[in-house]
Amino acid sequence: MLPTTPARGSAVKRKNLVYETPRGKTSRRLDVPSSPVPVPSSPIQTPRKPFSSAPLEAATPFSKRNAAGETIEVLNPHIPKPTLPLADAFYDSRVKFVFRMDIKNFAYRPMYQKLTEASEVQDERIDEFATAIQEHYSLDDAVFGDPSIASPSEIVAVGRIVSDSLEGKFNPSSILLESSRMTGAGARTPLKLDKISSFAFFPGQIVAVKGVNSSGTYFQVHEVMDPPRLPSASTSTAELAATAECLAAGPVSVFIASGPYTTQDNLNFEALDELCTKAAEQQPDVVIFAGPFIDSEHPLVQAGEFDLEDIDMANDGTIEDLFCQKISRKIQRIKNSMVIMIPSLRDAVSRHCSFPQEQLKRRPLELPSVCPSLPSPRYTMSN
Secondary structure (H helix, E strand, C coil): CCCCCCCCCCCCCHHHCCCCCCCCCCCCCCCCCCCCCCCCCCCCCCCCCCCCCCCCCCCCCHHHCCCCCCCCCCCCCCCCCCCCCCCCCCHHHHCEECCCCCHHHHCCCHHHCCHHHHHHHHHHHHHHHHHHHHHHHCCCHHHECCCCCCEEEEEEEEEEEEECCCCCCCCHHHEEEECCHHHHCCCEEEEECCCCCCCCCCCCCEEEEEEEECCCCCEEEEEEECCCCCCCCCCCHHHHHHHHHHCCCCCCCEEEEECCCCCCCCCCCHHHHHHHHHHHHHCCCEEEEECCCCECCCHHHHHCCCCCCCCCCCCCCCHHHHHHHHHHHHHCCCCCCEEEEECCCCECCCCCCCCCECCCCHHHHCCCCCCCECCECCCCEEC
């Protein structure tokens, strides 16, 4: 390369010049020396260095893991541990499964939820809270009012706590009360809280406050009305006697495991295989498996590099087939225990990407009928 202006009194030999297509302004030349030197006709190419010279560490096989089967911590070691399997124990009657929610409500597409449906649910919750306050304090309908309307009379306003700005910090001067469409057309009214000694609010909380809006600009809160408490849990004497009879052979035993159930270098699910073998031998009352079962972040799952038995992957192989062969067949070995499966947001066989998450489909995944699959994260189990 030559300087744009040659030095005075110097001569540049034209035979040392290299004629080539001129480059644009945006082009760049790498490793160009600052001084004008002849360019060789055959440039010397040096091999590129790898990004990392350190060798990759191989994953430790599951069979050669350290401290296999070692107990890390024991809570309440003074309580004697029952020996499993329990003798003369009827596993089908020791534990009952109770789910206090309609499981069909979780079968929806979260990304297709309409704003009108979400607003209707919020209005229903505010109206239900107002009904509970009215029955708990024995109030008339005339006591309740719209907090956004200016009035010298004291009223009870029920609504949802929101902030005056989505990006602002939540503080006492930025608290608004959003009423339902039936009571206040969904209007948001600033709350003034200087006349109450203490309060505890968070965005989205439904509250009932007593006060007055005399100027029409803000609602002066005189009292925050406590909601009625839920009834305390109680069990009848007959139910306690039946539970004691079922658990006469020993206390309830529960095995809990959480995925992923395989190492990063293969999809053999050796960890799940050992867990199912231990559960089949010891026969606990309940076995809870939490996902992810087939981790969507597994390198082989992301690359689609996995083999299935008796299936042509080019035509019919799916991630559900991998679940049936590697997971369902192992779980079917557990005979005398209740097996509960809870999915994860990282499960490749789950369609849901947010909470609440729908349960795993039983028929496509070939799960046994005695294996209840629950949505995440809500479930209830009782003796």
